[in-house]
Structure formats: C-alpha cells, structure tokens
Amino acid sequence: MRKIIAALTMLALSSTSALPQDANLSPPPELTPAGARLVMSKVVDGFIRPGYRRFAETSGQLTSAMMQLCMAPSPEKLKAARQAFATAATDWARIEVVRVGPVIEKNRFERILFYPDRKGTGLRQVQALIANPDETATTPDGLSGKSVAMQGLGALEFVLHGSGSETLATDANGFRCRYGLAVAGNVQKVATELLQLWDNPDGIARDWKNPGPQSAVFRTPQEAMTEVLGILVHAAEAVRDQRVESFYKGEANNTFPKQALFWRAGLTFPMINGNLQGIKTLLDTSGLRDLLNADQQSIIGSIDFVLTSLMRVSGTITPDVEAAVTDTTERQKLDFVLLNSRDLILRLNDSLGGGLGLGAGFSFSDGD
Amino acid sequence: MVRSPALERRSFVRAAGLSFLAALSPRRLYALERADAVYASGFRAQDGTYGIATVSLRGAVIDRIALPARAHGLAYCRVTGRGVAFARRPGTFAMIFDPQAKAEPVVISAPEGRHYYGHGHFSPDGRILYASENDFDGNRGMIGLYDATDGFARIGEFDAGGIGTHDMTVSDDGGLLIIANGGIETHPDFGRTKLNLDRMQPSLVILDAATGDIVQRHALPEPLSQLSTRHLDIDEAGRIWFACQYEGPRTDLPPLAGHFSLGEDLHFIDLPQETTERLCNYVGAIAINRRENLVGLTSPKGGAAVILDAKTGKVLAEEKVVDAAGIAAAPDGIAVSSYDGTLAATRSRLAWDQHLVRLA
Numbered sequence: 096m097r098k099i100i101a102a103l104t105m106l107a108l109s110s111t112s113a114l115p116q117d118a119n120l121s122p123p124p125e126l127t128p129a130g131a132r133l134v135m136s137k138v139v140d141g142f143i144r145p146g147y148r149r150f151a152e153t154s155g156q157l158t159s160a161m162m163q164l165c166m167a168p169s170p171e172k173l174k175a176a177r178q179a180f181a182t183a184a185t186d187w188a189r190i191e192v193v194r195v196g197p198v199i200e201k202n203r204f205e206r207i208l209f210y211p212d213r214k215g216t217g218l219r220q221v222q223a224l225i226a227n228p229d230e231t232a233t234t235p236d237g238l239s240g241k242s243v244a245m246q247g248l249g250a251l252e253f254v255l256h257g258s259g260s261e262t263l264a265t266d267a268n269g270f271r272c273r274y275g276l277a278v279a280g281n282v283q284k285v286a287t288e289l290l291q292l293w294d295n296p297d298g299i300a301r302d303w304k305n306p307g308p309q310s311a312v313f314r315t316p317q318e319a320m321t322e323v324l325g326i327l328v329h330a331a332e333a334v335r336d337q338r339v340e341s342f343y344k345g346e347a348n349n350t351f352p353k354q355a356l357f358w359r360a361g362l363t364f365p366m367i368n369g370n371l372q373g374i375k376t377l378l379d380t381s382g383l384r385d386l387l388n389a390d391q392q393s394i395i396g397s398i399d400f401v402l403t404s405l406m407r408v409s410g411t412i413t414p415d416v417e418a419a420v421t422d423t424t425e426r427q428k429l430d431f432v433l434l435n436s437r438d439l440i441l442r443l444n445d446s447l448g449g450g451l452g453l454g455a456g457f458s459f460s461d462g463d
Numbered sequence: 464m465v466r467s468p469a470l471e472r473r474s475f476v477r478a479a480g481l482s483f484l485a486a487l488s489p490r491r492l493y494a495l496e497r498a499d500a501v502y503a504s505g506f507r508a509q510d511g512t513y514g515i516a517t518v519s520l521r522g523a524v525i526d527r528i529a530l531p532a533r534a535h536g537l538a539y540c541r542v543t544g545r546g547v548a549f550a551r552r553p554g555t556f557a558m559i560f561d562p563q564a565k566a567e568p569v570v571i572s573a574p575e576g577r578h579y580y581g582h583g584h585f586s587p588d589g590r591i592l593y594a595s596e597n598d599f600d601g602n603r604g605m606i607g608l609y610d611a612t613d614g615f616a617r618i619g620e621f622d623a624g625g626i627g628t629h630d631m632t633v634s635d636d637g638g639l640l641i642i643a644n645g646g647i648e649t650h651p652d653f654g655r656t657k658l659n660l661d662r663m664q665p666s667l668v669i670l671d672a673a674t675g676d677i678v679q680r681h682a683l684p685e686p687l688s689q690l691s692t693r694h695l696d697i698d699e700a701g702r703i704w705f706a707c708q709y710e711g712p713r714t715d716l717p718p719l720a721g722h723f724s725l726g727e728d729l730h731f732i733d734l735p736q737e738t739t740e741r742l743c744n745y746v747g748a749i750a751i752n753r754r755e756n757l758v759g760l761t762s763p764k765g766g767a768a769v770i771l772d773a774k775t776g777k778v779l780a781e782e783k784v785v786d787a788a789g790i791a792a793a794p795d796g797i798a799v800s801s802y803d804g805t806l807a808a809t810r811s812r813l814a815w816d817q818h819l820v821r822l823a
Contacts, residue, residue, distance in 0.1 A: 200661040211652045214600075311712035314743065318713075318764070332654055441511060463535060463551060463581055463629070463693075463747075463817060 121388050123452030128307060131316030134381050136304045138323055141380040144293050144300070146190030146373070151286040153183040157251075158279040164263060165272040173264040176275075177255050177360070183282070184248055184362055188369025192330035192377065195322065196299055197292045202243050203285050209244040210356050211341050217244025221253050228270040235284065238277045248357075251278045256359035320451055323381055327374055327443045328458060334370050335436040338363075343420055343429050350420035361414030367432070368409050374439075375402045383451065391450040398447065401439045405432060501525065501823060503546050503562060504789050504800055505534030505816035515548045517562045517822065520794065522809030528560055528568055535581030536630065537820035542589035543611065546822060549594065553578040553651040557594060559615060562822050571615045576600055577607065578651055582630040582694075585611065586672070587637040595628045595642070596620070599650045604628025606640060606670070621675030624668035625682075630694040634701070639678065639725070640670040641703050645691040646683070647710070660710050665692045667705055669725060681729050690717050694746065698722070698773045699753040706746035706760055719746050720760060720771070732776040734769075741767045741781065748818055752792035759797035761787040763817075768799045789819025 160179035164172040187207060198204050209217050220242055224232055231237030238246055254260065254275035263272050293300055299312070306313035313319040342355040342363075355363040384395045412419050412428045419425040444458050502518045506527070515534055516527040535551040545566075549557045555578050559569040573579050573596055583594035592609040604623030609615040623631075625644025632641050646665030648658040665688065669679040683690055689711035696704050702722045709717045716739045718731035734742075743765035750759045751773060758771040761784070768790065769781040786802035793807075800806040800815035 194656050199656065199658065204656075205658075213652065309714065311714045314713045314740075318743070329654065329656070336654055337652070445511070458533075 121390055123391075123450060124386065124388055126316045126320060126386065126452065128316055130386060131306050131313075131319045132304060134323065134383060134386065135306060135313075135319050138377065138381045139293070139300050139303050142377050143190070143193055143196075144290070146186075146193070146376075147286065147290040147293055150183065150186045150190050151283065151290045153179070153186045154279065154283040154286045157183040158276065158283045161272065161276040161279045165268055165276050168264050168267050168269075168272070170264045173255075173260075176263070180248075180251060180255055181360065181362055181365070184252075184357065184360075185365050185369040187248065188366045189373040189376065192333075192370055192373035193326055194329055194333070195326065196303075197289055203289065205243040206246045206285050207282055208248045209246075210249055211337055211354065212244060212249065213341075213354065217242070217249055218253060220245050221250045222257075224274065225254075225259065225271050228274075230270075233270070233273040233277045235277060235280055238281050246278060246281050248278075248282060251275055251282070252357050252360050252362075254278065317453065320383075320386070321453055323377075323383065324443065324448055324451065324453060327377060327447070328440060330370060330374050330377075331436060331440045331443055334367060334374075335433065335440065338367050338370065339429065339433055339436065342416060343426075343433070345433060346426065346430060352416040352420050355416040358416040363416050363419075364409050364412045364414060368406055371402055371406045371409065375399070375406070378402075383447070387450045394442070394446045394450045398439065398442045401435055401442060405435050405439065408432060408435075501562060501821075502789075502791055502798065502800075502806070502819050503537055503539070503548070503560075503822055504806075504819045505530070505537070505548055506813035507533065507816065508814075509812055515546075515558070515560065516813060518806060518811075520798075520807060522800075522806030522811065524811050524813060526562075526564060527813075528558065530558060531556065534558075534816060536583070536818045538582075538584045538592075539820050539822050540585035540589040540611075541823065542587070543585075544823075545585075545589070545611075546820065547583060547585070547592060549579045549581050549583055551816075552580050552655070553597070553599075553649065554581075555579060557583065559592070559611075569615055571609060571617075573607070574617060577605065580604070580628050583607075584631055584633045586633055587635060591618075593631060593633065593640060595623065595631045597628065597649065599652075602626055602648055602650075604642070604644050606631060606642065606675075621670055624670065624677050624680050625666040626664055627691070629692075632695045632697060632703075633672065635697070638672050640672050641695055641697070642668040642670065643692045643695050643705055644668060645693050645708075646688070647691055657710070660689065663689050663691065663710065665690055665707075667692050667703075667723065667729065679725065681723065683729075687717060694749045696749050696751040696758075698751050698758070699756060700773075701725075702773075704749060704751060704758055704773070706749035708746060709744035713744065715744070716740070717744065719744065720749070720758070722776075732771065735778060738769055738778055738781060741765050742769065743767075747788065748790045750790040750792055750797060750819075750821075752797055754792075755796065757792075757797055759790045759792075759799070761790045761799055763787050763802065768797070770797055788815050788817050791819040791821040793821075 157179040160176040164176045302310040302312040306316050306319040342351045356366050408428050408431050505515050507513050513533045514527050514529045517525045533551045534548040537548045539546045545559055547559045555573040557571050577596045580595040585592055590612050592611050594607040596605040596607045598605050604625050606621040606623050608619040610618045623642050627645035627647035629645045630643045644666045646663040665683045667681045671678050691708045692705050693708050694706045702724050704722045706720050719742055721731035723729045742762040745762050745764040746760045747763045748761045756773040758773045760769045763786055766785045768784045768787050770779045772779050784799055788802050789800040791798050800819045802814050804811045804813050
C-alpha cells in the first residue's frame with residue numbers, strides 16, 4: 096500500500112511541478128461557474144434555439160411550397176419549391192453543426208439528412224419508389240416507417256431536381272409531388288420537435304445553461320466548455336471529411352462529383368458555406384473570446400480569418416461539381432478549401448482548446 | 464513469474480543488440496541504460512504529428528515510430544517480443560512493431576467494409592493477432608484474426624456478439640476471447656458521432672477462441688443500458704475486470720467498474736460516491752498489476768487515477784492527475800501517463816495518448 100501511494104504521489108508531484116511551458120503565454124484564466132453559465136446561455140439562446148427556429152420556419156415554408164406545387168403545378172411553382180428547398184437546406188446547414196443533444200436521438204439527424212450515402216442506398220430506394228408508387232410513402236405515418244434515407248432532404252433533392260423532376264411542373268397531385276410533400280412535412284415535423292425540445296425552459300436548455308451538480312448534462316464548467324469546443328471541432332471535421340473529401344481528396348486522387356451533397360440542386364458549396372457560417376456564428380455568439388486572456392485574443396482573430404477565407408472562396412466555386420473537380424482554377428479553390436479546413440480544425444482544437452485551458456486540445460479529451 | 468526490473472533492463476539491452484544501441488543518441492542511450500521497465504504509448508508530438516514511443520520506467524522516451532494518424536490501444540506479445548498499435552476509430556491501420564528495433568514495422572489495414580476500433584490482443588503463443596473491428600454497414604462488432612506467423616495476413620473473423628466493440632483480451636490459456644461491446648453505433652460516414660445514445664446495447668462477451676462461438680454473453684440490464692462497457696483486463700485469479708463510460712444523465716452515479724468470470728454473472732464494484740464523482744462517469748483505461756493485486760483506473764475527464772484492491776474491490780488510493788490518460792502495471796504499483804506528456808518522473812514533449820502498455 097505504501098508503494099502504491101508513493102508511486103501515485105510521485106506522479107502527482109511531477110504532474111503539478113513547475114515544468115517549463117511550451118509557449119510564453121499566460122496561463123488560461125480560471126473558468127468560473129458564472130462565466131460558463133454566461134457562455135452556455137449565449138450558445139443556447141443566441142445560437143441553438145434561433146437556429147432550430149429558423150429551420151422550423153423555412154422547412155414549414157418548404158412544405159407550403161410543395162403543397163402549392165402539388166395542387167396547382169406550374170414552372171413558377173416548381174421554381175418556388177426549389178427555392179424553398181434551397182433556403183431550408185442551407186438553414187439546416189447552419190444549425191447542422193450541432194451534432195449533440197436531441198438531434199442525435201430517435202434518428203432525427205439522419206431523418207433530416209441522410210448523408211453521405213456512399214452506396215447510393217437512399218437514391219435507389221427513392222428511384223424505386225417513384226417508379227413503383229407506394230401510397231404509404233405519401234403520409235407522415237407511412238413515411239416514418241420507411242428507411243431514413245427516404246425521409247429527408249436528400250430524398251427531396253432527388254424529387255425536385257432528379258431525372259423526371261420536370262413533370263412536377265405539369266402533373267397535378269402526381270405521386271412524385273405528394274411523396275415530396277410528405278418528405279417536406281416530415282422534415283418540418285422533426286425540425287419542430289427539435290425547436291420545442293430546446294424551447295422547453297425545463298428541458299435540455301436548462302441543463303445546458305446551468306452547468307453544475309444539478310445539471311443532467313454538464314457537472315462542471317469545463318465539461319460545458321468542452322462540449323462547445325467539441326461542436327466547433329466536429330463541425331469543422333465534418334466540413335472536410337464529409338462535405339469536401341466525399342468527392343475531392345486533393346490533386347492526386349480520384350474525384351467523385353456525384354457523391355457531392357446536393358450536386359443536382361447546385362447546393363454543394365452553399366451547404367459547405369452554411370456549415371462554415373454556423374461555426375462562425377457559434378464562435379461569435381458564444382463569447383468564448385471573453386474566456387481568453389488578452390494575449391490570446393489573436394486565436395479568435397486567426398480562426399475568424401480562416402473561416403472568412405473559406406467562406407469567401409467556397410462561395411465562388413462553380414455550382415457544377417463536375418466542372419469544379421475538372422477545371423484547374425476551380426480545383427485550386429477546392430485545394431484551398433481542403434488545406435484551410437485542416438488548418439481550421441487545428442486552430443479550433445489546439446489553439447482555442449489550449450487557450451481555454453482544455454488540456455492538450457479538445458480531441459485528446461474526446462476519449463474512447 | 465514476475466521478473467525483477469534489473470533483469471528486465473539487462474534482457475532488453477542484450478536483446479536490443481549493439482547496432483540498435485549504437486544508433487541511439489547519447490541521451491537516448493542514457494535513458495535506455497537507466498530503464499527499469501519499458502512501456503509503449505501512442506503520442507502526439509508538438510508539431511501535430513503522431514506516433515508510438517517506447518518509454519523507460521521513469522518516463523524517458525527511448526525510441527519513437529511515426530504513424531500516419533493517431534493511435535489508440537496497444538498490445539504486446541511476450542513470446543515474440545512484438546507490440547501492436549491500433550489506429551483510433553474509425554482508423555484502418557495497425558502497426559506491428561519491435562520495441563527492440565530488430566525488425567521493420569509491419570503495417571496492416573482493415574479490409575473493405577471494416578475499420579479498427581482501436582484495440583486488440585495477441586494469442587498467448589503469439590501466433591494470432593486479434594483486432595476489434597467494425598462491420599459498419601452491418602452495424603456489428605467483429606474480431607479480425609491475423610496470422611502473426613505469416614506477415615499478419617488476415618485469416619478470418621468472428622462476430623463479436625454486439626455492437627460498438629471496443630477493447631478485447633485473451634484468456635491466459637488462449638482458449639477464450641473476452642470482448643467489451645460498448646453498445647454505441649458509429650459509422651465512418653458520420654465521423655465519431657455516436658448514433659444511438661438513446662438505444663445503446665452494451666454487452667460483455669466471451670467467445671471460444673477456436674470456433675468464435677459465444678460461450679457467455681452479458682447484456683447490461685435496462686437501467687444500465689447507457690453504460691458503455693469499454694475496457695478490460697484480467698487479474699491474477701482469472702477474473703475479468705471491465706471499466707465503463709456512462710452516456711446517461713450526468714446526475715446519475717452509475718457503477719463504473721466491475722468483474723466477471725467464466726460461468727459467473729457480472730459483479731459491479733460499489734465505489735464510494737466521491738470516487739464515482741471524481742471519475743466523472745468516465746473511465747478511460749484500466750490496468751491490473753497481478754503481482755500486487757491492484758486494479759488501476761484513469762479518467763481524463765475527471766483528471767483522476769484510482770487504485771482498487773483486486774481481491775476486495777476497495778479503493779486503496781486515488782489521486783488527482785490532470786488529463787490522466789494511459790495506465791499500466793508498473794514493477795511497483797501502477798503507472799499513469801497524461802496528455803501533457805507526464806509519465807512517472809518525466810514530462811516529455813510528447814502528449815501521451817489514451818493508452819499505455821507494458822512491454823515485457
């Protein structure tokens with residue numbers, strides 16, 4: 096027993112002794128419960144709830160647009176439905192960065208957007224359904240019993256932009272349109288559920304905004320800050336891994352433009368932009384900057400610069416993904432996005448994580 | 464038989480050979496000469512690169528091998544003297560290395576449709592390497608079998624009897640594979656996102672190592688369905704100890720460790736409330752010192768290391784260890800590494816990753 100304690104004591108002493116630091120920056124300020132509560136209130140009330148509210152509203156508008164298209168089809172109504180889809184989808188991209196909480200329960204995340212779908216399972220199911228109509232897919236209850244790949248925005252993109260979608264402008268109450276309407280309604284339903292769950296003052300919002308022994312989510316301020324940093328890091332990783340590298344992994348690799356998210360709708364890069372906007376909005380809104388020492392404020396400035404550059408460049412890439420991966424100039428932009436998205440991850444994980452005093456970077460505490 | 468530190472040092476130096484020693488810098492040679500035991504761990508260097516390093520008893524880095532990405536768990540074979548480091552999920556590589564630097568590392572890859580879950584183990588005779596793997600489209604854990612006598616060619620696989628397989632080990636006689644199925648569904652398409660926290664299926668499984676047949680399976684009871692069974696070790700009496708990570712409400716105080724044996728049900732350790740709170744419902748690693756009947760637990764989230772009596776389950780010691788990471792049996796007591804590079808008396812410039820393995 097004495098040996099055990101001796102061994103542990105030696106470890107503890109060496110862990111806390113005045114070892115030289117790697118940089119000459121001042122140590123992170125103490126994270127107080129009040130400071131954490133303030134940040135978490137801003138995260139919940141300034142980012143998460145408004146994000147889901149906006150998505151619930153625009154997914155509702157999408158449902159309305161689909162209903163009008165089905166009832167009185169016309170090229171204008173089809174255009175309006177496609178525009179409503181683009182608006183709802185990019186609103187989802189902004190709040191999609193939150194991959195924790197109720198959205199990952201009950202398959203909500205996948206029911207809104209099942210992607211990537213490398214084997215094309217969802218596409219095949221949707222194509223088969225349209226070729227062989229099954230009326231149960233046109234009701235909310237019937238649809239909810241089907242594959243998640245048939246329930247969300249990925250399916251609706253094919254309905255609105257896939258082969259045969261031009262018939263939507265002429266076929267009144269056709270199966271394709273009614274199925275698309277059911278999908279839109281399903282997405283709206285999930286979005287509304289998420290809004291209600293986060294708007295409940297006695298629900299998850301209370302636990303998020305009040306880290307401490309009474310919270311069912313965060314016992315300490317550090318746990319809460321780790322979660323916020325985790326949202327940012329995971330979101331940046333998803334941009335690189337899921338949204339860019341799914342079709343473009345760099346100059347020396349094969350390209351897969353038809354694996355890109357929403358390539359038919361020309362929304363591949365607006366979705367990437369939406370994710371980046373979500374990261375930036377969360378970073379700005381949360382007030383994490385206020386938790387950094389004065390000599391570390393440049394961390395936020397550097398992240399902001401990378402984010403802004405990524406949004407600027409991704410916003411100029413042609414919506415034609417096939418052209419984007421073949422044209423030299425466009426590929427250079429993709430290379431820029433890849434390179435800088437990696438940089439963004441490191442800056443969030445290491446620089447911001449270190450500045451907040453969260454150990455050797457977030458991903459090291461994202462255990463296994 | 465437990466060898467003395469001095470014997471370990473001599474055998475390491477003798478086995479490593481003069482050419483290896485000559486290749487070491489004076490500083491490294493000094494470190495090696497002073498080594499009382501050797502560990503290995505994954506690390507991240509200050510330039511952001513990853514690798515595995517062999518380390519002396521006092522925490523001095525002896526040698527390092529670069530890796531393309533972050534490693535997670537490691538295993539060591541006493542018969543062949545080879546170690547293995549597995550990629551962190553959803554990685555697809557594992558590197559077999561020779562701590563004595565007599566052989567080139569061997570890198571193997573998970574087959575199409577699989578990725579490694581970060582852990583594995585050698586059969587006691589060193590002939591087979593077992594790896595925990597994810598059949599991600601089938602959403603089932605697997606144990607991959609690799610022939611260590613034939614370049615680590617993949618020779619088969621067993622169904623792990625659950626999902627979210629994580630750590631696994633092998634009984635001392637090699638007849639049983641013991642598997643911790645964490646119960647969490649993940650898919651590489653969704654990165655590290657946990658896809659089923661509201662319907663987890665954790666389980667502990669014993670397979671027949673010869674056939675892959677399930678010998679024993681313990682699904683965790685409903686109240687503990689969010690208790691992810693993650694890491695394993697075996698004590699001197701042959702009991703299998705397991706350590707858990709709880710995904711349910713933070714206001715809960717679930718049991719975080721326990722043990723079971725062949726033919727016996729699960730037995731959870733009733734830790735004191737303050738110990739459970741200190742571990743933050745998250746045990747990141749477990750290791751047993753058989754000679755001293757100690758069970759060590761670390762929690763990076765709680766910044767804590769806890770030592771239990773393997774015979775009684777009672778807490779013998781607990782210490783605050785900021786960013787506590789890997790844990791392994793030391794010649795005396797239990798060794799703990801941390802993300803800030805601390806191991807024993809040394810703080811290196813490498814950030815130690817989640818697991819630490821004892822070599823020899």
